[in-house]
Amino acid sequence: MKVSFIGLGVMGYPMAGHLVEKGFEVTVYNRTTQKAQQWAQTYPGNYAATIAECVKEADVVLMCVGNDDDVRSVTTAPDGALAAMKPGAILVDHTTTSATLAEELNLAAQAYDIAFMDAPVSGGQAGAENGVLTVMCGAEAALFDTLQPILTAYARSSTLMGKVGQGQRAKMVNQVCIAGALTGLSEGLLIAEKSGLDVATLVSCLKNGAAGSWQMENRAQTMAKDEFDFGFAIDWMIKDLGFCLDEAQQQGIHLPLTQTVFDDYTSLSQKGDGRMDTSVLIKAVRDKSEN
Template sequence: MKVTFLGLGVMGFPMAGHLTKAGFDVTVFNRTHAKAVAWGEAFSGHVASTVQEAVCEADVVLLCVGNDDDVRSMTTGKSGALHSMKAGAILVDHTTTSASLAEELSQAAQSHSIRFMDAPVSGGQAGAENGVLTIMCGGDQALFDELQPVFSAYGKSSVLMGAVGQGQRAKMVNQICIGGVLSGLSEGLLLAEKSGLDIATVVDCLKHGAAGSWQMENRGVTMSQDKFDFGFAIDWMIKDLGFCLDEAERQGLTLPLTEKVIAQYRQLSAQGDNRMDTSVLIRALRREQ
């Protein structure tokens, strides 16, 4: 199976690397070509200079870029992948996007006789590097089954959530939950600090109980140490939570906690924390005291 990976950011770079380790014939493309060259030096695979060159012989094309416009540029744009992929090939979008874009891409892919699946991932940079991502998929069962060997290369879990777009909606739920957990964790840590509790001891105790979470176990101590350089910038979380609020509006829902969290992230971004990890949310609460 020939696999192409488009987009070699903090997620795509290691994900494509895991594919070569799993034995796939991998070709990569990145808009900043030097990053693709660096990948080629780190892993055994092919480095393409254009999207067309990268995808023309691929059985599966995987995509992980920044936002909806980036995805369109790489897929349906003038020199996008759909114009050069062979009929019957598969396009998988691992980017976190709007559900409406996933549905738009599915229709565009069908017009080129290409199969499509939306498959956003969760687990962050560490999950990508360790090959233990959670993959939320939207599409049909047969395609999901066919892609299992690919997903297994860099994923710990892949779940079919329903039709195209449902993978993105599941990722929205994921991001809402992360924002809510970090909000509560931030308030709890502030109280612990003010009360004179040792944060490492608190985290070590609570992580095994009902309050335990990935965020507490992996970010609780570093949040108290004001350390936030962990790869997933809050500018991306602002984008993701914006999709959540848009989808909620379409469903006739209001999400007050999510609205509060995105406002705090926007304030932090404006104050220069835009490249910090999502756990930087505690700074917003500290500044409100």
């Protein structure tokens, strides 16, 4: 099976590498060609200078880029993937986008006789590097089953959530839950900080109980030290929570905590923390607790 991968950021670079390691014939494309050349020197795969060259022979084209507009630029634009892919091929989008875009891409792909699946991922850079991502998929069941050998190359689990668009909606729920976990963890750490509790001992005590979470186990101690230069930047979380709030509006509901966290991240980004990890939320929580 010939596979193409578009987008070699902190997620796509190792994901494409895992595919090579699992025996797939892989060709990559990146907007910055030097990054694609570097990847091809690291892994026994190929790189292409254009999207058309990258995808023309592919059975499956995977992509992981930045936002809705980035996805459109590499898929439905005149020089995008859909116009160059062969009929009967499959397009998979691992980018976190709006559900509306997923549905738009599905219709565009059908016009070219190409199958489509939205498949946003969770697990961050470490999950991509270690091949243990969680994938939330929106597609027909038969297509999901066909793609399992590819998904297992870099994912610990993949779940079919329903029709196209439902993968993106599942990712929205994931991001809302992260926002809530970080809010609670931030406020809890403020109590620990003010009362003199040792955070390492606290985490060891709590992590296996009802309060335990990935955020607590992996971020509590660095949050207490004001260390935030990890993985998933808040500028990307602002984008993702924006999708959540838009979807909530379409569904006629209000998400007050999500709106608060969105506003806090926006404020932090405006102050220069846009590239910091999402755990930097504690700075906003601390500021509000002291004012």
